[in-house]
Amino acid sequence: MSKRILIIGAGPTGLGAAWRLEELGHANWLLLEKGGVAGGLAGSVTDDKGFTWDMGGHVQFSHYQYFDDLMDTLLGADGWLHHERESWVWIRDRFVPYPFQMNIRLLPRDEMKECVAGLVRLYKNPPAGKPANFGEWVDATFGAGLARVFMRPYNFKVWAYPLEMMNATWVGERVATVDLERVLNNIFDERDEVSWGPNNTFRFPKFGGTGSIWRECARRLPAEKLRYGAEVVRIDTATKKVHLADGSSESYDHLLNTMPLDKFLRQTELTDLQPLGDKLLHSSTHIFGIGLRGKPSAEVQKKCWMYFPEDNCPFYRVTVFSNYSPNNVPDISEYWSLMAEVSESPQKSVPATPEARLEEVIQGMLNTRLIASRADIASTWQIRLEHGYPTPSCERDAVIYDVLPKLDRLGIASRGRFGAWRYEVSNQDHSVLQGVEWVNSLLKGEKEMTLWHPDVVNGVKR
Numbered sequence: 275m276s277k278r279i280l281i282i283g284a285g286p287t288g289l290g291a292a293w294r295l296e297e298l299g300h301a302n303w304l305l306l307e308k309g310g311v312a313g314g315l316a317g318s319v320t321d322d323k324g325f326t327w328d329m330g331g332h333v334q335f336s337h338y339q340y341f342d343d344l345m346d347t348l349l350g351a352d353g354w355l356h357h358e359r360e361s362w363v364w365i366r367d368r369f370v371p372y373p374f375q376m377n378i379r380l381l382p383r384d385e386m387k388e389c390v391a392g393l394v395r396l397y398k399n400p401p402a403g404k405p406a407n408f409g410e411w412v413d414a415t416f417g418a419g420l421a422r423v424f425m426r427p428y429n430f431k432v433w434a435y436p437l438e439m440m441n442a443t444w445v446g447e448r449v450a451t452v453d454l455e456r457v458l459n460n461i462f463d464e465r466d467e468v469s470w471g472p473n474n475t476f477r478f479p480k481f482g483g484t485g486s487i488w489r490e491c492a493r494r495l496p497a498e499k500l501r502y503g504a505e506v507v508r509i510d511t512a513t514k515k516v517h518l519a520d521g522s523s524e525s526y527d528h529l530l531n532t533m534p535l536d537k538f539l540r541q542t543e544l545t546d547l548q549p550l551g552d553k554l555l556h557s558s559t560h561i562f563g564i565g566l567r568g569k570p571s572a573e574v575q576k577k578c579w580m581y582f583p584e585d586n587c588p589f590y591r592v593t594v595f596s597n598y599s600p601n602n603v604p605d606i607s608e609y610w611s612l613m614a615e616v617s618e619s620p621q622k623s624v625p626a627t628p629e630a631r632l633e634e635v636i637q638g639m640l641n642t643r644l645i646a647s648r649a650d651i652a653s654t655w656q657i658r659l660e661h662g663y664p665t666p667s668c669e670r671d672a673v674i675y676d677v678l679p680k681l682d683r684l685g686i687a688s689r690g691r692f693g694a695w696r697y698e699v700s701n702q703d704h705s706v707l708q709g710v711e712w713v714n715s716l717l718k719g720e721k722e723m724t725l726w727h728p729d730v731v732n733g734v735k736r
């Protein structure tokens with residue numbers, strides 16, 4: 275008899291594993307999903323006015339040929355729209371192209387001087403030793419000026435934790451560092467340095483938002499092996515049994531968990547590991563969809579997404595979601611749409627009611643001139659994701675390096691954005707590959723690269 279594999283969660287990680295099991299001809303598996311539809315955090319919804327929303331602007335960044343091929347297979351060559359990755363920072367009443375640090379010439383003169391002075395001081399006195407946390411890393415990499423003007427306020431807005439509570443090792447490829455000579459040349463030559471261009475494109479599903487990818491993936495898997503409305507509430511690791519909210523249970527030889535690791539541990543009898551799981555930090559994310567009549571202003575018309583470091587608005591990022599696909603709005607000749615993201619944690623609160631939160635977002639969009647008038651608003655939609663970002667806190671690595679191998683030895687793999695809590699490998703491509711590589715390790719004895727070697731997988735396209 276072949277080994278029985280149970281998968282908890284129909285997000286990209288669980289679906290990636292299921293897809294690979296089918297590919298390798300291992301038929302003995304079952305996926306349990308508590309929701310009614312596949313996709314998890316990479317799902318999409320269409321509101322009652324006909325606007326489609328992702329759970330925050332999702333872009334396909336791929337580090338893997340396997341992921342690219344899967345995307346082609348699922349939606350076909352015609353199923354996608356291709357865009358340049360235009361991203362901008364709104365600061366001091368103007369747009370500065372991202373990466374911000376390369377374009378400080380666009381700042382008011384005093385602040386440009388402050389940023390350059392910080393970089394020159396770093397150049398003259400390079401910091402000795404390794405930074406102890408993300409805050410120290412920011413200061414040591416960008417200098418005091420850039421840290422004060424952009425890096426610190428922006429990162430607090432995104433992460434919702436003081437930078438000193440985050441580790442300095444997750445950063446990898448995710449934050450572009452600074453080349454002083456290039457910064458100065460850009461100032462003297464009055465040149466904008468943008469990170470987009472013909473080779474820096476992304477694709478987005480023509481119809482149905484990002485979630486359409488995962489709905490299609492689930493549709494192509496054997497229907498009898500995907501069980502929706504199946505919430506796992508208890509895992510008995512000694513008898514290898516998973517108990518569901520409806521009172522039923524399922525046995526396994528190998529279990530793949532993709533629900534948040536701390537929650538998973540609390541559902542087991544592994545009382546020694548639970549306090550470790552409880553040390554993991556996360557932030558919640560509020561997503562706001564604002565459907566609008568008319569057309570975006572000339573400034574916003576071509577932009578993909580924008581970062582907002584200042585306190586004149588609650589959001590850290592806004593996506594012009596109608597630019598990703600015209601089908602994200604009911605009729606592109608009449609409507610357009612913006613999607614905003616706001617973070618929350620015990621260290622960063624938000625207004626108590628959904629109405630008050632929405633009001634802050636709308637006022638923020640007026641303050642930052644994203645929208646001209648409240649009268650243009652045709653639809654509003656919002657959702658709170660309890661688990662939005664897995665915080666790469668100072669204690670995180672010690673927890674996952676201890677807990678995950680212990681679970682592995684019990685026949686349990688905890689993988690994916692919150693299953694493994696590794697932000698640096700928690701996008702859709704990483705998540706799919708975490709599922710795929712786990713199956714490859716189980717059935718073919720291959721090494722799992724994504725989970726344990728983020729720098730390697732993020733450094734090369736394979």
Ligand SMILES: Cc1cc2nc3c(=O)[nH]c(=O)nc-3n(C[C@H](O)[C@H](O)[C@H](O)COP(=O)(O)OP(=O)(O)OC[C@H]3O[C@@H](n4cnc5c(N)ncnc54)[C@H](O)[C@@H]3O)c2cc1C
Pocket residue numbers: 282283284285286287288306307308309312313314315316317329330331332333334335504505506507532533534559615659661662663689690691692693700701702703705
């Ligand atoms: C604001 C935001 C922006 C993002 N932007 C991007 C982007 O631009 N590009 C990109 O590639 N990625 C992006 N991501 C990340 C992307 O959403 C994740 O990579 C992906 O969804 C993670 O997949 P997963 O399967 O690991 O987890 P999830 O998507 O969280 O799926 C887990 C699944 O498990 C189910 N589940 C949980 N508990 C139980 C239970 N007890 N029983 C049964 N089922 C359960 C859940 O319902 C869910 O369906 C973003 C995420 C957020 C929050």
